[in-house]
Amino acid sequence: DAGVTQSPTHLIKTRGQQVTLRCSPKSGHDTVSWYQQALGQGPQFIFQYYEEEERQRGNFPDRFSGHQFPNYSSELNVNALLLGDSALYLCASSLLGFPSPQETQYFGPGTRLLVL
Amino acid sequence: DAKTTQPTSMDCAEGRAANLPCNHSTISGNEYVYWYRQIHSQGPQYIIHGLKNNETNEMASLIITEDRKSSTLILPHATLRDTAVYYCIVNGSGTYKYIFGTGTRLKVLA
Secondary structure (H helix, E strand, O other), X not given: OXXXXXXXXXXXXXXXOOEEEEEEXXXXXXXXXXXXEOOOOOOEEEEEEEOOEEEEEOOOOOOEEEEEOOOOOEEEEEOOOOHXXXXXXXXXXXXXXXXXXXXXXXXXXXXXXXXX | OOOOEOOXXXXXXXXXXXXXXXXXXXXXXXXXXXXXXXOOOOOOEEEEEEOOOOEEOOOOEEEEOOOOOEEEEEEOOOOHHHOEEEEEEEEEOOOOOOOOOOOEEEEEEO
């Protein structure tokens, strides 16, 4: 059973460029969340996608956008990159359970982005 | 802001039980307690979760106090590979995002 996969594993970009990160959820999962983890800090929630729509968004600017495809995979796009966008970007998948009140999220290995 | 507080760091001797505490005094009735760990530069790994009863799986045990204001993750026989940052998270119905705190950096000593 494949877990959450992310690509690429590492990426180097320069300020002002745009980047697209990809995530495939765990088999059977339908919901994808994205997190940003700066060095030495805990992950911070960017947004979550379910049924190809953004369900909730954290405190991130519009430069951060996403997409979910019919096969539940997802992309995170960041425009106009800043030095401060350098971080580990984590994807997590879960299954929207009803009437289950909780959704356990399973994380991928992350994509490490360095902006120069 | 995170709804949990954890000690910044802890040491544990290899082979001994590691007991990691977490305070979540504002937890709501429908919120679960989740534990994850993150080994250097990897994605967080799910360990265990619970609502109000104690839980055990192949990785760890979770003890939740009766008033649910705190919990303890127990690794019964810590190994060097358990060295990681451990995060305690409170999450419930309608709250899709996980709010991570700074976690506890556990170092298992040989």
